[in-house]
Every structure is written in structure tokens, then in C-alpha cells.
Amino acid sequence: MTWILFFVNAAMMTINQPDLKQADEVIQQAFDxxxxxxxxxxxxxxxxxxxxxxxxxxxxxxxxxxxxxxxxxxxxxxxxxxxxxxxxxxxxxxxxxxxxxxxxxxxxxxxxxxxxxxxHPNYYLGITADHLSWSYWFTYQFVHSGLSHFAFNMVFLIIFGCFLEVLKGGLFVLIVYLGSGFAGAGFFLLINGPTMAPLIGASAAVSGLMA
Structure with a gap:
């Protein structure tokens, strides 16, 4: 299950990378x-x-x-x-x-x-003020802002996910991953409220596996 989660994250990163790069360039030009x-x-x-x-x-x-x-x-x-x-x-x-x-x-x-x-993939797959339905609470966990963000999360996913899978099984890893992602999104929205800046990444999900 750990490797399935990794490959889903990797597939999303690969598919979205061209759109992500192009959109980021336009947004950065606006800030500049x-x-x-x-x-x-x-x-x-x-x-x-x-x-x-x-x-x-x-x-x-x-x-x-x-x-x-x-x-x-x-x-x-x-x-x-x-x-x-x-x-x-x-x-x-x-x-x-x-x-x-x-x-x-x-x-x-x-x-x-x-x-x-x-x-922009981060906006149409992440959690924003316009995207609060439960489907986005799922998809945001598989979207990353760039390769470094993706790599950092995946290293810890593989290390702790594989370890837990040996001890508790694949279903346990899946439940903890998704459950922690949902909990992280809920906590973020409770503290910060919905914004136009997208909430993305597997950090909350991976943190749950590490805990």
C-alpha cells in the first residue's frame, strides 16, 4: 500500500508538472x-x-x-x-x-x-475558499508545489509507511494516511479559515504516519 500511495503521488506530480510550471511562471511574473x-x-x-x-x-x-x-x-x-x-x-x-x-x-x-x-493544478485540486467539498479533502493530499516538496514528503512516506505496513498492514497505512490528511485539512481550516491560497501536499498525511 505504501508504494501504491507513492506511485499515485508520483503520477499526479508527473501529469501536473507541465501545467504547474507554466502557471507558476505567469503567477511569478505578476509578483515581479x-x-x-x-x-x-x-x-x-x-x-x-x-x-x-x-x-x-x-x-x-x-x-x-x-x-x-x-x-x-x-x-x-x-x-x-x-x-x-x-x-x-x-x-x-x-x-x-x-x-x-x-x-x-x-x-x-x-x-x-x-x-x-x-x-493551475494546485488551485483546481487543492483546498481553497471555492473548493471545500469533501473530494478536495482527498485530492489535495496528492498534489505538491514542486519537486522538492514532493521528494521531501515521499522520502518520509516510504520510510515510515513501509515500517508501519510490516507491523500493521497496508489497510492501516491507507487509513492513517487519508485520515491524517483529512484531520490536517480540518485543523488548517479551523485555525486559518478558507483562503484563495490553496492547501496542498501530503505533509499532514505523512506526519500522521510518523506519529
Missing amino acids: DKYFISQQGRYFAQFIADHESFYSPFLKQISFRALGGELEKIDLLGALALRNQKFMEEGPSYPFGGDRVALSVWHKKIENLISVQAE
């Missing part, structure tokens, strides 16, 4: 685009100020300082905006003030980014 991040930070600051009841005191304080012209806070909000469910859902159609040309440029880039995220 200083103008885009700066404009997005300004819009997110406006959005937070207009929807204060939805945001924490921490974000409201950053928004206040960004609206005051602090460039560091503007850039911080620009990056955080991509993880905020409400902004990503409502921001593209929100009537922001300011330069209309800059707003038009931002609209095109954010809409392209949203479409790329929708095709």
Missing part, C-alpha cells in the same frame, strides 16, 4: 511586476477601507498607512490581495477611483491571472 503589485496594493487599500467590517484590525491598519502613501505597505497589500477571497471575487468589477488607464491595465492583468489560477 512592480507596477502591477503597486497598483493592486492601492486598489486593495481602497477596497479594505470601503469594507472595513470584513477585515481584521491588522489589515485595516496597513490599509490606512497605504492610503497615506507608505510604499512598503502598498506593495505588501498588493501581494496579500492575491490571497484574499473577497477582493479576488469582487475587486475586478469594483468601481475604484483613480487613473482610468491604470485601472484598465490592472483589470486585464488580474483577469488573466484569475484565469491562469483556475487552470
Whole structure:
């Protein structure tokens, strides 16, 4: 059973790698685009100020300082905006003030980014604010952010999974793997709540085998 779990993880990694690499490049380009991040930070600051009841005191304080012209806070909000469910859902159609040309440029880039995220394996197989059904609690355990993430989890899966399988059997390994993955997802959502950033990886499942 341990090797079956390994090969399922490996198959998912192999199948998704081309899409993962292409989507990651587009997303990274967005983060590297200083103008885009700066404009997005300004819009997110406006959005937070207009929807204060939805945001924490921490974000409201950053928004206040960004609206005051602090460039560091503007850039911080620009990056955080991509993880905020409400902004990503409502921001593209929100009537922001300011330069209309800059707003038009931002609209095109954010809409392209949203479409790329929708095709990103981590987003359509991981747990996000839009993907909370039980099927995603299963699939997220077999998706990894890259080769290093995959390799790290698989080394410990093989070491502890094979050891437990000799002692307890394959069914026990499967139950612990999936059960720990479900428990890890539940704990994450309880502490952090659902976000636009996907929860992925076998870390919780493998941690259960190690425990």
C-alpha cells in the first residue's frame, strides 16, 4: 500500500508538472511586476477601507498607512490581495477611483491571472475558499508545489509507511494516511479559515504516519 500511495503521488506530480510550471511562471511574473503589485496594493487599500467590517484590525491598519502613501505597505497589500477571497471575487468589477488607464491595465492583468489560477493544478485540486467539498479533502493530499516538496514528503512516506505496513498492514497505512490528511485539512481550516491560497501536499498525511 505504501508504494501504491507513492506511485499515485508520483503520477499526479508527473501529469501536473507541465501545467504547474507554466502557471507558476505567469503567477511569478505578476509578483515581479512592480507596477502591477503597486497598483493592486492601492486598489486593495481602497477596497479594505470601503469594507472595513470584513477585515481584521491588522489589515485595516496597513490599509490606512497605504492610503497615506507608505510604499512598503502598498506593495505588501498588493501581494496579500492575491490571497484574499473577497477582493479576488469582487475587486475586478469594483468601481475604484483613480487613473482610468491604470485601472484598465490592472483589470486585464488580474483577469488573466484569475484565469491562469483556475487552470493551475494546485488551485483546481487543492483546498481553497471555492473548493471545500469533501473530494478536495482527498485530492489535495496528492498534489505538491514542486519537486522538492514532493521528494521531501515521499522520502518520509516510504520510510515510515513501509515500517508501519510490516507491523500493521497496508489497510492501516491507507487509513492513517487519508485520515491524517483529512484531520490536517480540518485543523488548517479551523485555525486559518478558507483562503484563495490553496492547501496542498501530503505533509499532514505523512506526519500522521510518523506519529
